[in-house]
Amino acid sequence: MPIRVAIADDDQEILSQVETVLVGAGHECIAYRNGKDVLNAIKRETFDVVMLDWSMPGATGIEVLGWAQQNIDSPPPFIMLTSRSSKSDIIRGLETGACDYVIKPENSAVILARIEAAARRGQRQPTKERFKDYGKFRIDNLENKFLVDGEEIKLTAKEFQLGALFFDNVNRPLSRGYLFSQVWGTSEDIATRTLDMHISRVRSKLALNPENGFVIQTVFGFGYRMDTYLEPEE
Template sequence: MRIAVLDDDRSQTDLVCQVLSAAGHFCHPFQSGKELLNQLRRESFDMLIIDWQVPDLSGADVLLWAREKLSPNLPVLFMTSRSGEDDIVAGLAAGADDYMIKPIRRGELLARVQALLRRAYPSQNPIEQIQFGNFIFEARTGRLTMSGTPIEVTQKEFDLALLFFRNLGRPLSRAYILEAVWARDVEIPSRTMDTHVSRVRSKLQLRPEHGFRLAPVYSYGYRLEQMTG
């Protein structure tokens, strides 16, 4: 999962990112609220972890913007000092899902993050078969069928298709897709992703006449939409 962490104390972002990276997440640290806000306008994240007291733009401001502009399911965990009881009340009232009191304890941080992610993205939990309409993805074998007919796909195409279906209707930034499908190999040429997207669209027939549309989002990334009517 792709997680943004906001805290003006670099030692805190280092600690949080160390714990999350070790658990297999992609962690993106920010020391400035304005910097995070600018990034949120261009990038997709699966979760936000924000310090409530940030000098330039408070955690409250970031949270209110996120709740207004981003997916209502986006999990938000905020961090506050031990004396911040008012912060806790304000944070939860503003729409945060959970909070942690500093100093941050590694085990508790990971447990809270994993719990929020499981609740926000139940379909991400690894199960043998995942079905979306006529499509059945077999996660363990990398096998994909449409209306019972196998579709020949590479592992990367399988991963990419599953990523789009798990995020149906949600625009995904190019950076998000790169990290999710190609992991740490983010040096791949830009056209490689476009080629894979084109193959997935063709092989799975993701066109309006078949009920889905896999379309580019200008200067951002791609989105898979389910057609209605």
């Protein structure tokens, strides 16, 4: 599954470098030229990884990072990509909440490897086993089908992708743009009613309700979240 990455840097050359390597690897990159814009973006969008320059207009990378750690329940992995190389700066970046610290300039292949590693550590990449079990729900990733109590539920391809995406991200708010990019291959709002209609069908066909352990909730002004009502295992 592609990774959705936000990068904020006031150096267009760096933005182009990161965007080129991510798109070439099949991922999505959304670029911002200042800290204020990326801060506003992470308030309303879902990203698998956020890469920040330290010194930017609007807000510094450290300020954006600190705000996210204090105000987002489950923040995405953050990587500092900066020319500041002193040990004190590296320690400050990591202590503020960054999961990695990359000193510019850096090879494109290394940057890609760091981003993909951060996404894996953030558990945003679904595992590749054939079967995944969630209470009475089983996902068959080879046959692309859902089974509930052992009975196959007929879903369209897009409905299956949506359902699997929610189960892979239980309790994680997913923005509309993220859902579009992961299922339809674009972050553009192709039609709000298209997404709402598909989610309504997934809810209905899979009987997602508290009695069955899972519910897709609307997060107003943002997107949706799959909540679990299963008791934790002892």
